[in-house]
Amino acid sequence: MxxxxxxxxxxxxxxxxSDESSTQIQPIRMPTIEEIRAQEIWxxxxxxxxxxxxxxxxxxxxxxxxxxxxxxxxxxxTMTARxxxxxxxxxxxQRSWNSCKTFAxxxxxxxxxxxxxxxxxxxxxxxxxxxxxxxxxGSMSARGGPKAACIGCAGFATFSVLIEKFFDRHT
Amino acid sequence: xxxxxPFPEGIAKEQAFSMxxxxxxxxxxxxxxxxxxxxNKCVDKRYKEAELNMxxxxxxxxxVSKYWQVNGxxxxxxxxxxxxx
Numbered sequence: 001m002x003x004x005x006x007x008x009x010x011x012x013x014x015x016x017x018s019d020e021s022s023t024q025i026q027p028i029r030m031p032t033i034e035e036i037r038a039q040e041i042w043x044x045x046x047x048x049x050x051x052x053x054x055x056x057x058x059x060x061x062x063x064x065x066x067x068x069x070x071x072x073x074x075x076x077x078t079m080t081a082r083x084x085x086x087x088x089x090x091x092x093x094q095r096s097w098n099s100c101k102t103f104a105x106x107x108x109x110x111x112x113x114x115x116x117x118x119x120x121x122x123x124x125x126x127x128x129x130x131x132x133x134x135x136x137x138g139s140m141s142a143r144g145g146p147k148a149a150c151i152g153c154a155g156f157a158t159f160s161v162l163i164e165k166f167f168d169r170h171t
Numbered sequence: 172x173x174x175x176x177p178f179p180e181g182i183a184k185e186q187a188f189s190m191x192x193x194x195x196x197x198x199x200x201x202x203x204x205x206x207x208x209x210x211n212k213c214v215d216k217r218y219k220e221a222e223l224n225m226x227x228x229x230x231x232x233x234x235v236s237k238y239w240q241v242n243g244x245x246x247x248x249x250x251x252x253x254x255x256x
Contacts, residue, residue, distance in 0.1 A: 039222070039223075043225055118225050118226045118229075119225055119226070119229050122213070122227075122229045123226045123230065124215060124224045124225070124226040124227060125226075128226070168219075
């Protein structure tokens, strides 16, 4: 309690001198009640996983639209241009909806698993990401039997750890 | 004010004031020690981001709860007289 009251005086006097050259050191301010409430909302596992699911769904939609537009057979001898357009649009819509559902489920399961594991362990680690990736990969490829589940688990865990390390380095 | 005397009898005003001062010092010391202990235990010293993430939040919850419980228990044992050995 004694430190935080001495901090703003020192920081504000130190920032006057170096105003032009470098960024100003902001004095310490306690979080407002809205910030605390926002943090409490985002600490909730359900809210976080639903938000991740929605974002995954959006990503899946975009990817499905893009990939669906890329590969579709062009048959100009059986249909007119308008029929071709309608057919292509339906294909794209179907593929993007499937992809949206897959990615939404993947995002939801991953985020929920990571949140639950991190709350239980009370630690912020890459182990949380690996376990969550394993759960996601295993649950998504559980249809192919236990061996496929193991391979899916290992593969998705490795992928998510790599992505996490990549984002940690570049932000 | 004179009818509802908050102090027990026989305690003068200065004595009550010094007792309150001691109590306040004890509380401040408890808070500082608690914050320092739980900060050293729970927060990763690499300071990658400014906000507390979820693992640190639940660690701080558990740390404060345990510290408070231990503090209460030790206080009770000390105030009961000789500690049972």
